[in-house]
Structure formats: C-alpha cells, structure tokens
Amino acid sequence: MKESIHDYKAIKRVILIFMIIIPSIPFTLVVGIGYFSFTKTIEINAVSNMERIVMDHNNMIQFFLNERKANLEFVLNSFSYEEMIQTKQLQTIFENLQKESNSFIDMGVFNDSGVHMAYHGPYRLSGKNYSNEEWFKQVRKEGCFISDIFLGFRRVPHFIIAVARKDSDKTWVLRATIDSYLFNNLVKSVRIGKTGESYILNAKGVFQTDRRSGGNLMEIDNSFDHLHKSNQNITTFVNKDHSGVSYLYATSWLKDKNWLLVVRQETNDAFKELRKLVYISVLIVIVCGAVIILSAFYISDRIVKKLKKTESEKGHLEEQLIWATRLSEIGEMATGFAHEINNPLQVMKNEQTLTEMIINEMRETGDIKESESLDEILKSLNQINLQISRCSQITQSILNFGRQGNTMPCALDLKDYLPEVIRMIENKATVSGIKISQTIDNDILLIKGNPGELQQVLLNLFNNAIDAIITMLPDGGGQLTIKAENSGAFVSIEVSDNGCGISDENMEKIFSPFFTTKPVGKGTGLGLSVCYGIIKSMGGKMNVSSKIGKGTCFTILLPKEMQS
C-alpha cells in the first residue's frame, strides 16, 4: 500500500512536469518573439518620431532666418544710402517691417568706414565705429552675415543679421538685431512628452538659446563633444548628460548657419511605451503561467484520483470474485454433504419405522403392556420421524438446488413450484420476524422455464428483500409479499417488501455486476445481474420500483407456455 502511494506521487510529478513544461515552451517562444518585435517597433517609432521633429524644426528655424535676411535685402535694394541715413526714413522702414513680423529690436546703417550713421532702436549706438568688429569685416567680405549670440556695445546677449551693398566703390551696411526672446521661444516651442526640449548650440558648443532643463545663453554645453561629431543631416543616439540622466537625442545642423539644433527627450519618457509593454508582458507571463500551473495541478490531481479509484475498484472486484468462487465451492460441498447425509437419514428412517412396527406388534400380541412410558416412547419415535423428515427435506432442497442448474427448460406450474421455493426461505424469514404472504392466482397459466435457474432468481429476490427488511426493521414487523397472476401474454411474479428501499443513485447500478451495498463477505453483487440475464434468456422482463425508507417491488414477467 505504501509503495503504491509513492507510485502515485511519482506519476503526479511526471504529469505535472510534462503539463507545465510542454505548454511553457511555445508560450515562452510566443511571448519572447512578441516582446522582441514589439520593443523593436516601439524603439524605431520613437527614434523616427524624433528625427521627424528635428527635421521640421530645423526647416522652421531656417525659414525664419531666411525671411529676416530677405526683409533686410529688400530694404537694402529698394532705398539708397542717402535715403537710409535719414533717421526718419529708417524709422518708417523699421515700423513697416515690424508690421510683417515683430522680430526686429533695432536697425542701423553703417558707412564704408564702419561708422554707425543712422540708428533706430532703444540703445544709443549712433556715431560708434564698428570697423574693427568681426561681424563688420565679415559682412563686407560675404555681403551677408548672421552672427552668433554676443554682448556687443550694449552688453546684452543678442544676435544680428547684416547685409552689405556696394555702390560704385563704397560699401554700406544695413544691420538689424533679432529679438532674441522671440527667437528663443521659437526654438524652444517643441513639445514632446513630458521632458522633450530643443535648443541651439554654435560650432563651439555655446548655447544660442537657453535650455528648459538647465543651460543659459552663452554658457558652454558640457555634452557638446558627443553631439557635434557626425556631419550627417540628422543624427539620433542615446547618451547620458553630465547629471547622469539618459536622453534620446536628435541633432541636425542648420543649412545656412553653423548652428546645431538639438532635440532631446529623457529615455524613460521617450520609451515609456516600452515600459508599458514590459508591465503587460510580465502580467501576461504571470497570469498565463498561473493558469498553466493551476490547470496542471488540477488535471494531474484528477488523473491520480481516477487511477486510485480504478485501483481500489479493481481490489474490490478481486475480493468479490474470490468470494463468489468460494460460494460456488461451498455450494458444491453442500450438495456433496447433502448427498452423504441423505443415506444415513434413510437408514435412520428405516430403523425408526422398524422400531415402531415392532412396538405395535408387541402391543397387539400383549408382549408390552399399555403404560404412560409406552406412550412417551411412541411420542419420541414420532418426533424422531418428524425430525428425520425435516432433515431429508432440507438435504433434498440442497440437492435440488445443485441439480436443477443443469435441468432443461420445461413447463412449470407456479401453483406447485412457487410454494416449494418459498419454503426454502421460510425459516430464515420467521427467525427475523418477517411474515410471508403468497397469493397465487388459481387460473395461473403454465410458464416455460428452467426450474433451477428460476429458483436462483427467486431465491436472490427473496434474500435481497429479507436483507432490506432486516436493515430497516431489525426488531421485526417485516412483510414479504409474493403475488403471481396472468398478465396479458405474460405471467407476472411480484416480490415486494417493506424494507429500506433503493436510492435513485443506486437504482441505476443495481443490475451492474459486482454492485453491492452489502459488506464484503455478505454479498457479491452478482445476484441481480445474473437474475436479469436469466430472465432475459427466458424471453421475459424484469422491472423494479422502489421508495427509499418504504420498500421495493421487483416484477418478473415470463412468457406463458404455448401448449397450455
């Protein structure tokens, strides 16, 4: 028994391992491949989104600068130097330009020697000489110049756009200061997620616009070394800045000015979809894993329970079979004993008859006188005779039981046959306080059947009824009723009792071989299944109705004998 418990544990372990490992392999593959391809897609999307933003922003800033340059070139080509150095005229032109775009702070005209000839704006810059300023030299040489942010005479960070025009041998210059507040806002206007920001650095890594997350105008950006390496149109990469925060960068050089536009977003923010995906994947793995493991436990438990049940049923069946075999051996032995006892019984009967005869002769001849003792002897002889007859009746019944199994089917008159079988259980019933009542129709027709087999059927029904009554009424009060009558083309035998009855659940099983509610050694559970087989082979039917706690009624319908 102990060994078998260990076996079940091993079986359960193997089932569990297989049920967990086998579905886990495709599941892990699906989740792994799904996770890999989704992360790749999310990464690619985030990066290309940044690329698109930096490109759009670059175009917009470039457009702004080109527009301002075009404004100044238009003025330069539309008015003469003489007209432009008149402060009134300069003011009118400035105000007209501001109507189109409010992006200029001031405007000034410079002569060939770099002297500020006319100025319109909030500072006092007229008359100052700019011939040594780098921007002045550049604009004279190139014809157009956009400066980096610088302090200049006014000591305030700003940047200028200057254009030059050559009239005969003299070159004059028109210069305007761009509203750095407006430009700053224009560059910073990018909004991506919570942490997205954009700013401009010059070729030396100096801030040309300030940075939301820290970085003031004209300061040097420490991370510039990483940024400006590539000459590509747009570069994207992930890098940690000096504060240790990781950013997804997209950078792009402006076309007409040596400025680097930087757009960046914290990696956590840029790839937050990725984090969501990780959470979802972990959740899927936990939920599906739990489902796989729980169902594996549940199914393996059920399989092992079924195995245990089958094994215990097998053990039970084996016990029943052994009991059935033993019963059949006892049956054979009983027939043998009955046969052996029958002979001495006959001798005893003969001796008793002879003794009685001799005593009667002696009484007639007067050899024995009438007395009370003689009466006692005669009574005793009579009792011996009675008991010998009873014994021989019992042995005859046993012999009949054994012999009739081999008898051939014949016409049976139930009027004679039934009382004979009932007599066999009469004693058992009386001992248990059970009353037997039998009603056999006088006109009952003959049936065709095998007497031995029919006896087996009836005895099993009677014994079942007696057992059910003893269970229900152990102190007596039982009633076993046997009724036989014609019923259409059949003859019916009804065996009813007021015993414990049969539950609905058991009702479906009572005709199954080896089904019994009796303890091992008391019943094999073969009785009704054999009865059913016998009645069917006789061309008959067997029905049952029962009410739990009230009683049971078995009805056998047997075809009548044709010749009758």
Ligand SMILES: Nc1ncnc2c1ncn2[C@@H]1O[C@H](COP(=O)(O)OP(=O)(O)OP(=O)(O)O)[C@@H](O)[C@H]1O
């Ligand atoms: N008259 C009845 N009243 C209540 N239960 C019955 C009755 N007849 C049969 N049963 C139920 O049907 C079961 C099967 O009966 P069956 O005659 O096939 O086997 P058994 O009587 O248990 O064993 P065996 O016939 O080998 O002694 C019984 O164990 C009992 O539970």
Ligand SMILES: [Mg+2]
């Ligand atoms: Mg039985």
